[in-house]
Amino acid sequence: MIGITKKFDLGDGREVTIETGKLAKQADGSAVVRMGDTMLLATVCCKKEAVENTDFMPLQVEYQEKYAALGRFPGGFFKRESRPSEYEILIARLVDRALRPLFPDNFHAETQVLVTLISGDKNNLPDALACLAASSALAVSNIPFLGPISEARVGRINGKMVINPTVQEMENSDIDMIVAASMENIMMVEGEMKEISEADMVAALNFAHEAIKIQCQAQLDLAAMVEKANPKREYCHEKNDEDLRELVHKATYDKVYAIAKAQTTKHERADAFTAVLDEFIETISEEERDEKLPLVKRYYHDVEYDAMRNMILNDRTRLDGRTLDQIRPIWIETNYLPSVHGSAIFTRGETQSLTTCTLGTKLDEQTIDGAVIEGSSRFILHYNFPPFSVGEVKRVGSAGRREIGHGNLAHRALKPMIPFESTDFPYTVRLVSDILESNGSSSMATVCAGTLALMDCGVKIKKPVSGIAMGLITDEKTGNYAILSDILGDEDHLGDMDFKVCGTKDGITACQMDIKINGLSSEIMAEALEQARKGRLYILDKINEAMPAPREDYKPFVPRIVQVIIQKEFIGAVIGTGGKVIQELQRETNTVINIEEKDGMGIVDVAAANLEDIERAVARIKGLSTAPEVGEVYDGVVKGIQTFGAFVEFLPNVEGLLHVSEIAYQRIENVSDVLKEGDEVKVKLVAIDDKGKFKLSLRALLPKPEGWVEAPPRAPRSDRGDRGDRGDRGDRRPAGNNGNNNRSRPPRRS
Numbered sequence: 001m002i003g004i005t006k007k008f009d010l011g012d013g014r015e016v017t018i019e020t021g022k023l024a025k026q027a028d029g030s031a032v033v034r035m036g037d038t039m040l041l042a043t044v045c046c047k048k049e050a051v052e053n054t055d056f057m058p059l060q061v062e063y064q065e066k067y068a069a070l071g072r073f074p075g076g077f078f079k080r081e082s083r084p085s086e087y088e089i090l091i092a093r094l095v096d097r098a099l100r101p102l103f104p105d106n107f108h109a110e111t112q113v114l115v116t117l118i119s120g121d122k123n124n125l126p127d128a129l130a131c132l133a134a135s136s137a138l139a140v141s142n143i144p145f146l147g148p149i150s151e152a153r154v155g156r157i158n159g160k161m162v163i164n165p166t167v168q169e170m171e172n173s174d175i176d177m178i179v180a181a182s183m184e185n186i187m188m189v190e191g192e193m194k195e196i197s198e199a200d201m202v203a204a205l206n207f208a209h210e211a212i213k214i215q216c217q218a219q220l221d222l223a224a225m226v227e228k229a230n231p232k233r234e235y236c237h238e239k240n241d242e243d244l245r246e247l248v249h250k251a252t253y254d255k256v257y258a259i260a261k262a263q264t265t266k267h268e269r270a271d272a273f274t275a276v277l278d279e280f281i282e283t284i285s286e287e288e289r290d291e292k293l294p295l296v297k298r299y300y301h302d303v304e305y306d307a308m309r310n311m312i313l314n315d316r317t318r319l320d321g322r323t324l325d326q327i328r329p330i331w332i333e334t335n336y337l338p339s340v341h342g343s344a345i346f347t348r349g350e351t352q353s354l355t356t357c358t359l360g361t362k363l364d365e366q367t368i369d370g371a372v373i374e375g376s377s378r379f380i381l382h383y384n385f386p387p388f389s390v391g392e393v394k395r396v397g398s399a400g401r402r403e404i405g406h407g408n409l410a411h412r413a414l415k416p417m418i419p420f421e422s423t424d425f426p427y428t429v430r431l432v433s434d435i436l437e438s439n440g441s442s443s444m445a446t447v448c449a450g451t452l453a454l455m456d457c458g459v460k461i462k463k464p465v466s467g468i469a470m471g472l473i474t475d476e477k478t479g480n481y482a483i484l485s486d487i488l489g490d491e492d493h494l495g496d497m498d499f500k501v502c503g504t505k506d507g508i509t510a511c512q513m514d515i516k517i518n519g520l521s522s523e524i525m526a527e528a529l530e531q532a533r534k535g536r537l538y539i540l541d542k543i544n545e546a547m548p549a550p551r552e553d554y555k556p557f558v559p560r561i562v563q564v565i566i567q568k569e570f571i572g573a574v575i576g577t578g579g580k581v582i583q584e585l586q587r588e589t590n591t592v593i594n595i596e597e598k599d600g601m602g603i604v605d606v607a608a609a610n611l612e613d614i615e616r617a618v619a620r621i622k623g624l625s626t627a628p629e630v631g632e633v634y635d636g637v638v639k640g641i642q643t644f645g646a647f648v649e650f651l652p653n654v655e656g657l658l659h660v661s662e663i664a665y666q667r668i669e670n671v672s673d674v675l676k677e678g679d680e681v682k683v684k685l686v687a688i689d690d691k692g693k694f695k696l697s698l699r700a701l702l703p704k705p706e707g708w709v710e711a712p713p714r715a716p717r718s719d720r721g722d723r724g725d726r727g728d729r730g731d732r733r734p735a736g737n738n739g740n741n742n743r744s745r746p747p748r749r750s
Contacts, residue, residue, distance in 0.1 A: 002021065002022050003019050003020065003021045003022035004019070004020050004021045004222065004225045004226060005018070005019045006018045006019075006218050006219075006221050006222040006225075007218075008214055008215065008217075008218040010035075010164060011163065011211065012163075014035065014036070014164075016033065016035045016129075016132075016215075016218075017032075017033070017034045018031055018032070018033055018132070018136050018218060018219065018222055019031065019032045019033075019034070020136065020137075020140045020222060020226065021226070023041055027043040027044060027045050027137075027141075028044055028045050028046050028141040028143055029043070029044045029138055029139070029140050029141025029142075029143065029230070030042065030043045030044070030137050030140075031133055031136035031137040031139075031140060032118075033129050033132050033136065035124050035129055035164070036121045036123070036124040037119055037120070037121035037124070038119060038120060038121040038124040038125075038126050038129065039069075039117075039118050039119035040115055040117055040118065040126055040129055040130060040133040041115070041116045041118050041133070042113065042114070042115045042116075042130075042134045042136065042137040044111065044112070044114075044134070044137045044138050044141050044143060045111070045112050046109050046110070046111040046112075046141075046143045047109045047110045047111075048109070049109060049237075050108035050109045050110070050235075050237040051108075051110070053294040054108040054237070055108065055238075055294070055297075055298050056108065057100060057103050057108060057111070058108065058109075058111065059096065059100055059113070060110075060111070060113070061092050061095050061112075061113045061115075061134070062084070062092055062113070062114050062115070063084070063088050063089075063095065063114075063115045063116075063117075063130055064081060064084065064114070064115075064116050065081075065085075065087075065088060065116075065117040065120070065126070065371035065372060066081065066116060066118060066371065067081065067371045069117050069119050069120040069371060070122065070371055070372065072371060074371075075369050086408070087368075087370050087372075087373055088370070089401055089405075090127075090404065090405065090408055091115075091126070091127045091130050092115075092401070093401055093405050094127065094130065094131065094151065094178060094180070094188070094190060095113065095115060095130050095131045095134050095151075097180070097188050097514050098131050098135075098151060098187050098188045099113065099131070099134060099135070099138070099145075099147075099149070101187065101515060101516050102145060102146040102147050102149060102182070103144065103146070104146065106238045107144050107235060107237055108237040109235065109237060111143065113134050113137070113138075115133055115134055117371065117372070120371060120372055122167065122372060123166045123167050123168060124164070124166060124167075125153070125167060125372065127153070127178065128151055128152055128153035128178055129151075129164075130151070131149065131150055131151035131180055132150040132151060132215055132219075135147050135149050135150055136219050136222065139219045139220070139222060139223040140222060140223055140230060142230045142231060142232055142233045143232070143233065144232050144233065144235065146182075147182060147219070148182070148183075148216045148219035148220060148223070149180055149181060149182045149187060149212075149216065150180070150181070150212045150215035150216055150219070151178055151179065151180045151181075151188075151212070152164060152178070152179055152208045152211045152212050152215070153165065153176070153177065153178050153179075153208075154175060154177050154178075154204050154205075154207055154208040155169065155170055155173035155175050155176060155177075156173055156175040156196075156200075157172050158172065161203070161204060161207045163207075163208065163211040174194040175191065175193050175194075175196060175200075175204055176192050176193070177189065177191025177192075177193070177201075177204060177205075177208070178190050178191060179191075179204075179208035179209065179212065180212075181208070181209045181212040181213075181216075182212075182216060183213055183217070185515075185520055185521070186205055186209055186513075186515070186520050186525070187515050187520075188513060188514055189205065189499075189511055189512065189513040190409075190511070190512050190513075191412075191510065191511060192412035192413070192415075192416070192510045193507070193508050193509055193510065193511075194416055194507075194509070195416070195503065195504055195507030195508065195509060196508050197507055197508075198526070198529040198530060198532075198533055199526075201508055201529060202525060202526050202529065205522065205525065239295075240295070241295055244292060244295055244296065244299065245299045245302075248296060248299040248300055248303060249299070249302075249303055251280050251283070252276050252277070252280055252300060252303050253303050253306070253307055256276060256303050256304055256307040256308075257307040257310070257311055259272045259276070260307055260308045260311045260319055261311055261315065261317070263319070263321035264320075265350065266350055266439045266488070266489065266490070267391065269319065269490070273304060276300075277296075277297070277300050280300070281293065281296060304494065305494050308490065308491075309475075309494060312324075312473050312482050312484070312491075313473055313475055313481075313482055316482065318484065318488070318491070319490055319491065320349070320488065324482055324484055324485065325483075325485045325534070326485065326486075327348070327468075327485060327486045327538055327539065328349030328351075329348070329349060330346075330348050330539065331345075331347050332345065332347070332452060332543070332546035332547075333345045333546075334452050334453075334455070334456040334546060335456050336354070337356065340356045340357070340358065341356075341357055341358050341359050341457045341554070341555060341557075341558045342356065342357035342453045342454060342455070342456040342457025342458070342459070342555075343355065343356050343357070343453055343456060344449045344450075344453040345449065346445050346448045346449035346452060347437070347445075348441070348445055348448075348486065348539075349486070349488075350438075350439035350440075351435075351437055351438055351439050351441055351442050351445050352435070352436045352437040352438075352445065353433045353434070353435055353436070353442065353445040353446050353448070353449040354433075354434045354436055354449070355431055355433045355434070355446065355449035355450050355452070355453040356431070356453060357429065357430070357431055357450075357453040357454050357456070357457040357459070358430045358431075358432075359427040359428070359429060359457065359459075359554070359558055359559065360428040360429075360559070361426075361428060361559065361561060361592055361594060361605060361607045362378075362428060362594040362605055363592065363594055364430070365377060365378055365428050366380050378420055378427070378428045378429065379414075379415050379420070379428075379429050380411075380428075380429070380431070381407050381410055381411040381414070381430075381431045381432075381433070381446075382407055382430070382431070382432045382433070383399075383403050383404075383406045383410060383433045383435070383443065383446055384403060384432070384433065384434045384435065385400075385402065385403050385406075385435050385438065385442065386434070388436075389435045389437055389438040389442075390438050390439075390489075406442065406443035406446065407433070407443075407446070409443050409447075409502070409510055409512050410431075410433065410443055410446040410447045410467075410502075410510075412509070412510040413447045413465050413467060413502035413503070413509050413510035414431070414447060414450050414451065414454070414465055414509075416462075416509050417451075417461045417462045417463055417464075417465055417504070417509070418454070418459065418461060418462075419459075419460055419462065422460075423563055424460075425460070426561045426563045426605050427459075427561060429454070429459070431450045431453060431454070433445075433446035433450065438489065439488055439489045440486070440487050440488040440489045440490075440491065440492055441467075441468070441486060441487060441500070443467070443469075443500060443512075444466075444467035444468055444469050444500055444502070445467075446467075447465055447466060447467035447502050448465075448466050448467060448539060448543060450465075451464045451465050451466065451543060452543060452546065454550070455547050455549070455550040456547065456551065457550075457554065457555075457558070458550055458551035458553055458554040458558070459550060460550050461550060462504075463504040463505065463506065464504065464505075464540055464543050464544065465502055465503065465509060466502070466503070466536050466539040466540045467500060467501065467502035467503075467536070467539075468485060468486055468501055468502075468532050468535040468536050469486060469487050469492070469498060469500045470484065470485060470487065470497070470498075470499040470500075470501065470528050470531065470532050471483070471484035471491045471492060471495040471496075471498065472484065472495055472496045472497035472520070472524070472528065473491075473495055473496060474496050474517065481524065483524070483527060483531050485531055485532070485534075485535045496515065496516050496517045497515055497516070497517075497520065498513070498514045499511070499514075499532070500512045500513070501529065501532040501533075501536065503536055504540070505537060505540055557609070559592075559607045559608065559609060560607065560608060560610070560611055560614055561605050561606065562605075562606050562618055563603065563604065563605055563606075564604040564618055564621055564622065564625075565601050565602065565603060565604070566602040566604060566621070566622075566625035567601065567602065567625065568597055568600055568601055568602050570624065571595055571597060571602040573624050573625065573653075574595060574602070574604065574621055574624045574625060575595065581624070581652075581653075585617060585620055585621070586617075589608070589613050589614075589616045589617040589620070590608055590609070590613045591606050591607060591613050591614060591617045592606075592607045592608070593605070593606050593607075593617065593621075594607075602625070604621055606618055606621070620652060623651050623652045624651075624652045624653070626651060628651060628654060628656075628685055628688070628694060629685065630685050630687060630688060631684070631686075632684070632685055633682060633685075633701065634650035634682070634684075634685065635650070635680065635682055636648040636649055636650035636681050636682070636683045636696070637649050637678065637679070637680055637681075638675050638676065638677050638678060638679045638681060639655055640677065641671055641672050641675060641677060643660075643670075643671065644659065644660055644671075645657055645658050645659040645660045645661075645662070645663070646658045646663075646671055646675050648683055648696055650683055650685065650694075650696065654694070655694070656683075656685065656693070656694030656695060656696040657693065657694070657695060657696060658675075658681075658683060658696040658697070658698060659695070661699075662686070662695075662696065662697040662698060662699050662700070663675070663698050664698070664699055664702065665699055665705050666705075681698055682698070682701060683696040683697065683698055683701070684696065684697050684698075684700045684701055
């Protein structure tokens with residue numbers, strides 16, 4: 001039999017299958033994971049040797065969705081998969097961040113992990129299975145790996161925790177979190193929540209971890225079946241000189257420790273560290289310098305790592321002099337940019353975000369056309385990280401993975417607080433965060449600046465949101481640790497954890513955690529979350545001081561949008577044949593109009609720079625979507641004069657006959673003596689005959705002369721046609737009415 005298979009149950013009757021040995025057998029390792037009709041193929045390949053003097057893990061993780069997996073054609077001219085979508089990039093990041101810490105520190109061979117969606121099921125999302133597939137491929141390969149690990153999505157539906165809930169179930173969940181873990185420890189967290197408590201989050205993490213242990217055991221069982229065929233390779237990717245290592249440590253450690261305690265700025269500290277390294281390099285003879293320089297730089301980095309961590313653990317103080325839970329100084333300015341809809345500067349220490357908010361119509365919605373995820377989004381958030389923000393010179397290109405990931409985190413944090421469900425807020429929202437300075441926690445500065453920009457714009461957000469990045473320094477030998485609030489860039493780089501937590505005063509709305517050590521206990525996690533809660537509330541107080549509430553109204557140049565709800569049957573009348581009516585309406589009223597059918601009704605959004613134009617458009621839309629009612633009074637326009645009366649348009653594209661006898665109480669010889677084409681007249685709809693023709697009266701709105709007596713109506717004559725009938729214009733009725741006098745159905749416009 002081809003292939004080896006391992007199956008396990010998620011605990012609710014749903015089965016997951018891991019298969020290896022059938023597909024992609026020339027890769028170093030491959031595995032196919034299946035749940036329902038969702039199938040992922042993961043492959044891993046690794047070069048035999050590392051590039052000389054490489055001191056990092058050159059890992060590449062890619063995720064791709066095949067449109068054929070769901071029976072679809074790719075969009076675009078070429079009709080083939082091209083650059084990855086943001087959704088694919090985010091899944092690749094989830095896998096990368098979980099795998100990377102678990103390769104041996106001294107393993108530096110270039111490694112590539114590719115995960116491909118080969119069969120899709122729109123109710124079982126692939127993102128929670130991608131890491132299981134990747135780790136399974138590594139588990140059955142000969143590549144050194146300290147796993148296995150896996151990921152699981154955890155939701156909470158009606159108060160009950162669920163592993164890998166379906167898309168339909170997630171609609172009622174207040175937690176959407178993906179957790180990565182090994183058998184022993186949690187490694188990575190990413191998700192969004194509806195203002196849950198810290199205790200609920202810890203419970204969700206522990207629930208996910210128990211499910212992940214089952215997935216890890218399944219991989220161990222699978223690996224045991226192929227272990228003899230794929231023994232782990234031997235490697236030697238680092239050459240060391242222990243005497244040189246000790247020499248570097250002795251010559252530089254005390255100096256580096258002193259710099260770490262000096263409470264300098266980021267650039268001052270970096271310059272001082274570089275000076276210490278340069279001073280040591282000068283002690284090496286020129287003949288040996290080229291040979292020893294790579295090792296010296298690696299060992300000096302280890303000195304920086306040890307000195308800064310020990311300073312924090314021993315002295316319980318930070319590189320910039322703060323206590324462990326102290327937040328850097330914050331200053332805020334709103335309405336900084338005069339021409340944008342909303343703007344804010346949020347500066348925390350040496351990290352600064354300038355964020356703008358722009359409001360648009362439904363036409364500005366972002367179209368999402370992935371193989372699995374389709375639809376549109378009314379909320380767009382872009383995060384930009386230019387090189388000058390860290391004082392560097394680099395090529396400026398399109399957004400990278402880091403920018404997409406940080407922007408997605410801020411998007412998740414803010415989205416629940418924007419009132420998209422309100423009929424009073426029909427806007428599409430775009431936030432753009434430009435990081436102007438960065439020394440740690442720029443994504444959290446984006447969350448804070450985004451809140452302020454929304455309020456400066458006048459968006460009635462439900463509650464302000466803030467974010468904080470937490471760090472961790474641990475000593476595995478002694479068990480000593482320090483949890484750091486509002487971490488610096490150096491504390492992120494040299495620390496063991498980067499844990500970002502966003503939320504309101506009432507709970508967490510988004511989080512992201514990366515671990516650089518083997519794992520994190522739930523006790524330390526709970527302590528970090530409580531410290532993050534206090535820091536988040538402190539930052540929210542600063543936001544409320546700067547802007548206690550959103551603006552009462554939008555700025556003058558923000559487009560106004562008024563929403564009109566019409567009966568579904570009138571949508572065609574408002575649009576017109578080939579869009580003629582709506583195009584003319586937009587042109588004549590200087591508006592942008594969008595119509596969609598929702599819940600059996602027509603939702604019409606009318607946008608313009610001023611309310612006067614909107615009011616004119618709304619009046620005409622209401623006219624187009626109103627069924628004529630007997631007894632109602634209308635403002636009409638004379639469209640034609642005949643000897644027997646006048647034809648009056650009393651609703652858009654709807655005309656009726658104003659008979660000569662209904663113009664006035666006195667006798668009128670010539671209609672043209674009292675009415676002309678283009679005259680505006682107020683008329684009353686007095687009757688709709690059995691052919692659907694409309695009878696109008698001006699006389700009915702005039703006061704009766706004294707002593708006036710109505711003449712009795714004449715008996716109908718079957719042989720008498722419409723006097724003065726002029727064909728299709730006689731007592732005009734909407735085209736297509738077919739004489740149906742059922743007034744419950746609106747007339748079709750001519």
